[in-house]
Amino acid sequence: MKKIITIDREFGSGGRELGRRLAENLGISYYDHEIVTELTKRSDLAEEYLEHMDEKSPTALFPITVAMTFGMQNNYHMEKQLAVYTQTAKFIKEIAQKKDCVIVGRCADYILKDLKPLRIFIYAKMDSKIKRCKEKNYQDIKDLTDKQIEKKIRLVDRERRDYYNFYTNLEWSDKTNYDLCINTSHVDIKDFALLLKKLVESIYP
């Protein structure tokens, strides 16, 4: 039985690092931003454009006022957005059918539901997420105050929620959609990735 692990995560919760370390510990493939890179190869759209659309719902990108003013143009972008999601889903299915993998975000838990992946959700308290963001010193937040970082975290999570809810008709971050929800507020990600490895190995012996 293939090891397929999907990880969704709040921004700043350490979900990406946990996923990457888990994949390394298990010696299996890891997909996060790699999905955007692959889609760039497969489409005629620029990487920047695909990045801008990544994990955003069409409704978030094109609010109703824009739609009313530029009806035709909006349809163009909306269609592109839906096409990109279709391509993303196709690619994610291809990966999971081929090999053991950890896939981060992008509704992978929902897209792969027939393969019964281990669906993990990572979350943390706001102060812990702000602290982790500052430690990581991400390019786009390094000059921000704590208040501004919190605003950014809420914005990214709202986009992820809209994206997930739009394509799955389920509620992002609702624990009923996951097998395991991990609060990383007081957790060392490196240590926890080792534990998760053991857990995965006992589920897929």
Place this chain on the structure above:
Amino acid sequence: MKKIITIDREFGSGGRELGRRLAENLGISYYDHEIVTELTKRSDLAEEYLEHMDEKSPTALFPITVAMTFGMQNNYHMEKQLAVYTQTAKFIKEIAQKKDCVIVGRCADYILKDLKPLRIFIYAKMDSKIKRCKEKNYQDIKDLTDKQIEKKIRLVDRERRDYYNFYTNLEWSDKTNYDLCINTSHVDIKDFALLLKKLVESIYP
């Protein structure tokens, strides 16, 4: 550092069994119904009366119509109820200060928050909970249909929710109040209890 683990759980999710097995695996004390037994020793109330009040909020036991009709009498029960909670909290604190333990339900995660317990919440899909209830063949559900068992599960969980929300002012089952939320729909409780042991040992080396 003491190993203190609190487990809250949906009815039928296997949370109690998981807690008991975890305590056995770790060789530490386990408290669930044992708390009611201890309170019986400490108070002049009958065990049946304490059992009836166990994990129920005063508002659930005495709806507003009763309160209006039997004002004085209702106050008597309400006071008893609050006194029992106070005794429960006192006993839970005594246990946790004395020894390593697993404590199930009864707002233990909140009561012990200063001791930073590992707070676990156990949940599952409804069909899995009905199945588990039937396998366990509990006395009070053994002649019920699936529909009736589902009703019973919802009732017990509503009581637990009311109890938790009343005494903590937090939302029962909301993942932000726990460190780990485990969906047992597809889990073998015995295997998972062994994994949890490893996790606890890595957190409290």
